[in-house]
Amino acid sequence: MQRYFTCKGTKLFNNSSFIIGKIFVNSVKPKKFLGQHFLTDLSVASRIADTVDACPELPVLEVGPGMGVLTQYILKKGREFKVVEIDFDSVPYLHEHFPELGDNIIEGDFLQMDLQQVFGGRPFVLTGNYPYNISSQIFFKMVENKALIPCCTGMIQKEVAERMAAEPGSKTYGVLSVLIQAWYDVEYLFTVHENVFNPPPKVKSAVIRLTRNGKQDLGCDEQLFRRIVKTVFTMRRKMMRNGMKQILGKDSPMLADPIFTKRPEQLSVQDYIDLTNRVEAELNRQKQ
Numbered sequence: 001m002q003r004y005f006t007c008k009g010t011k012l013f014n015n016s017s018f019i020i021g022k023i024f025v026n027s028v029k030p031k032k033f034l035g036q037h038f039l040t041d042l043s044v045a046s047r048i049a050d051t052v053d054a055c056p057e058l059p060v061l062e063v064g065p066g067m068g069v070l071t072q073y074i075l076k077k078g079r080e081f082k083v084v085e086i087d088f089d090s091v092p093y094l095h096e097h098f099p100e101l102g103d104n105i106i107e108g109d110f111l112q113m114d115l116q117q118v119f120g121g122r123p124f125v126l127t128g129n130y131p132y133n134i135s136s137q138i139f140f141k142m143v144e145n146k147a148l149i150p151c152c153t154g155m156i157q158k159e160v161a162e163r164m165a166a167e168p169g170s171k172t173y174g175v176l177s178v179l180i181q182a183w184y185d186v187e188y189l190f191t192v193h194e195n196v197f198n199p200p201p202k203v204k205s206a207v208i209r210l211t212r213n214g215k216q217d218l219g220c221d222e223q224l225f226r227r228i229v230k231t232v233f234t235m236r237r238k239m240m241r242n243g244m245k246q247i248l249g250k251d252s253p254m255l256a257d258p259i260f261t262k263r264p265e266q267l268s269v270q271d272y273i274d275l276t277n278r279v280e281a282e283l284n285r286q287k288q
Contacts, residue, residue: 040197051209062081082105135156164208182273189208191204
């Protein structure tokens with residue numbers, strides 16, 4: 001039988017072992033290669049769980065539940081709820097300590113999942129204390145499945161959250177900002193300090209909420225839109241002209257347009273949409 005110690009505080013520590021209201025000996029140990037930093041502050045976990053209430057009618061998918069510090073609060077909401085966990089230690093732990101989840105514990109890699117299969121093709125809320133090493137990839141997958149994910153919440157590195165919420169002209173405005181803001185309204189909710197994790201990360205974290213902005217179509221070639229954004233931001237400190245030569249060709253007369261004297265971070269999402277349409281027309285002209 002597993003021994004445990006009850007703990008009434010909000011920060012739960014016992015070397016490397018902890019769980020929500022109880023601390024178990026030989027609990028799941030955080031794995032560096034999975035980017036795991038287990039949240040140990042119950043008040044923060046409760047606040048993160050409440051962010052899913054923005055879309056109260058939808059089922060919820062939690063990515064990387066670990067030992068369930070966030071899971072326990074979402075369960076209390078009585079929502080249709082599933083979790084996906086890649087950690088081979090965490091999966092049996094979740095089965096043992098959260099039997100009410102039953103078959104709703106998915107063992108696997110979120111990045112490799114067919115999200116159409118999770119809730120039978122129905123939209124859902126995506127949430128979690130996201131692994132730091134794949135957080136950007138998670139959000140790019142979200143954008144690819146935007147029709148299924150009208151609301152996304154959770155905790156990520158503060159730096160990534162700031163990039164997602166950044167406005168044009170900001171030093172943190174970049175590829176992630178443009179590609180996400182094209183489809184989602186971004187809210188930076190609150191900052192989380194390092195000392196409420198096991199192990200403590202080297203950076204601060206932040207909780208965000210993304211809500212679909214209602215756009216069903218950008219009004220441009222979306223593949224070309226992504227290509228332009230990614231290309232120009234590889235040279236973010238130089239004028240747009242430098243990156244656009246790779247797309248338009250160095251001899252294109254369009255490169256003389258004043259917009260290409262700007263830097264990539266100076267253009268809004270709508271500017272990039274408008275530019276994509278103009279570039280598409282120029283590329284078609286070149287083919288003639």
